[in-house]
Amino acid sequence: MDTLVPIINRIHEALGSVDSNALNIPQIVTVGMQSSGKSSVIENIVRKDFLPRGKTLTTRRPIKIHLTKTTQEQEWAEFTHIPNRKIHDFREVRTEIEKETRRICGKGSAISHIPISLRIFSPNVFNLLLIDLPGLTKIPIDDQPSDIEAQTREMIFKFISNKNCIILAIIPANVDIANSEPLKIAREVDVDGDRTIGVVTKTDIMDAGTNAVHILNNTGAFKLRHGFVAVVCRSQKHTDDNETIAQALAREKAFFAQTAAYNTVSTACGTENLFKMLSDLLLRFICKSIPSIRTQIADLIIKAKKELAAYGDIDAVGEVSNSALLLNIITMYVGDFTKSINGDTNINTGVRINHIFAKTFPRLIEDAFVAGCLTVEHVKAAIDSSNGARPYLFVPELAFEHLAKQQISLLKVPASQCVQLVLEQVSQIAMDCIKNTAARFPALAQSMRAITAELINEKIAKTIDMVDCTLEMEHTYLNTNHPDFVKSEMMMQAITSVFEARKGDEAQLKTHTTAASESSFLNLKFFRTLPPTPDCKTKPQLQTVKNSAKNNVKADTGDEQDRLEICLIYSLVSEYAKIVRKSITDSVPKCLMHFFVKAVTDSLHNRLVMRLFKAEVVDSVMVEDESVVRARSKHKTRLASLQSAMEMIGELRIFDLT
Secondary structure: OOOHHHHHHHHHHHHOOOOHHHHOOOEEEEEEEOOOOHHHHHHHHHOOOOOOOOOOOOOOOOEEEEEEEOOOOOOEEEEOOOOOOOEOOHHHHHHHHHHHHHHHHOOOOOOOOOOEEEEEEEOOOOOEEEEEOOOEOOOOOOOOOOOHHHHHHHHHHHHHOOOOEEEEEEEEOOOOHHHOHHHHHHHHHOOOOOOEEEEEEOHHHOOOOOOOHHHHOOOOOOOOOOOEEEOOOOOHHHHHOOOOHHHHHHHHHHHHHHOHHHHHHHHHEOHHHHHHHHHHHHHHHHHHHHHHHHHHHHHHHHHHHHHHHOOOOOOOOOOOOHHHHHHHHHHHHHHHHHHHHHOOOOOOOOHHHHHHHHHHHHHHHHHHHHHOOOOHHHHHHHHHHHOOOOOOOOOOHHHHHHHHHHHHHOOHHHHHHHHHHHHHHHHHHHHHHHHHHHOOOHHHHHHHHHHHHHHHHHHHHHHHHHHHHHHHHHHHOOOOOOHHHHOOHHHHHHHHHHHHHOHHHHHHHHHOOOHHHHHOOOOHHHHHOOOOOOOHHHOHHHHHHHHHHHHHOOOOOOOHHHHHHHHHHHHHHHHHHHHHHHHHHHHHHHHHHHHHHHHHHHHHHHHHHHHHOOHHHHHHHOOOOHHHHHHHHHHHHHHHHHHHHHHHHHHHHHOOOO
16 A cells, blocks of 8 residues: 555646546545535544535535645645645635635535645645545525536536546435435446445434444445445534544544444444555555556656657757757758648648649639620720721721730739738748747747748749739730630631621732731731631520620611621630630749749748857847746656656566555
8 A cells, every 4th residue: 555555646646637537546535415524524534624614515616635645744735726835724725725616616605516636745644535525415505506416416427437436425324324315326336336435424423222333234235345434523513612633533432432332343433444444445446457557657658758849858958059959940940841831741731822723813813804804895895996097907906905905904913812822821831830849939939930021021022023024924915826826716716707707808808918907917818827617607605705796786886797896806805815814823823832932941941040040149049938948847747757657657566466
């Protein structure tokens, strides 16, 4: 017992706020009705008067009491919610429990499942973990909710469902054991009674001529494998009379010694025998749970090492020069940034950039063209405005050029939006990588953010210029010799329709040699080089355009040839716009990747080294945040405790734990 229990306590101490139930660590839980004497039993075990008392519900939150046997004569208590404070006056412990209870539960009688964690150090205690739970109550009182019984039962089951939990079922001696609610609850989770001890309280106030011997004999209908133990608790009067725990234990011992009926069951009477029974049972459960605890602790050690690594290598701090550590951080940051962009990490943040290029940018272009769609009215107006003093022989090319450039101008907004979206993604990736690699050095992280932002802004400015230049090139020169434009089926059908409609003007076509017509792509040579195509009237897509033109051109201002000319310009502009859209959809992402993303990744390491590797800068930025130092120290202590507990568990192999 002296070897095993300290290991369990050390594990509890190392785990801190981790739920003991989730770890299946042996613990002792008291279950009883309200005012059945639960708190008095715990005070007798601890041998200290420290728990709240009253006529109504006083325990309104679970109280985890870690008992640690020390070799010092001093006794003190510590609360986890007020670390580094030792309380030597146990009346202050009671006051703090009441204060902390009111903080969560209020001043009424409501309960809460949030535990209070208390550690007591004394040479007069066993190494145990006791949990005092709110007492069961059937009828809500004061401001308690109507489902107080359900809440209390749920809380109790949360703790006693742990298979390594020893249940102390508190039963008043003056209550029929057959109607004992704590025993019924214990049986629901411990059918065989392997981990339940019945504690019979108030044996000193039973009716004259009666005693609890029949219960202690464990021969009734309700039997427990480990039996029952009778104790004598302090009443409210004893508390009011300032009776100490030592006096209460002496009075208990005298009561059982002077009551002849209990002589035959003396081993089942008194707090001392309860100590022994708890110790033996706890030892058995610890031996049984050692293999699973060893496995759980091994997993926790791995997790603790990872958490400690997140705060930086503690051995590197102070032992390696600041310059070397700074270079390591810069290299890690640039490496993480590059991997995030290229998709070489588990979390591929670079895929968001690809999504912008493949999905978002084309959709933005489509939306822009829908908003600024080409209409028949626009085409007719362009043709009319291109007429000079001299009538044109063929469809005026100026109308095509004017409308095509209008369509190209629609690409500027989606291109700008694409640049902004990629800028935001790259900036976010950079900030996330800085947070992961340099968070423990606030000044360094701030400097790295500023330098990275400066580089990003510098490269994005050049990228914006290149994107604008690409759009301007498309706007400046309309490549009507583009293979896709010349081979466009709809365009060829539309031109052939106009050509066929003007077959009667062949002589005029041959004599037309003006400079304008010779320089135009819509000249006689162009028309005659077209391959033969089917009648455009048989093509559904062209007929749709013609019908649209016919519906939008006034009947008294044009004939069939006018409508064919509108159809031709509409088709030419639409087809050329598709070619430019395809080109811009391809060239803008390439500009962004080459002039921005690649430029940033290639220059980032050198820029950081150049700006940060200065004597006056290195020492100023390599100062760790105090919270990081504290967190690392906390994790290091926790890891050391876990490793120490694992070593002690390993030493137990030489003992026969059975």
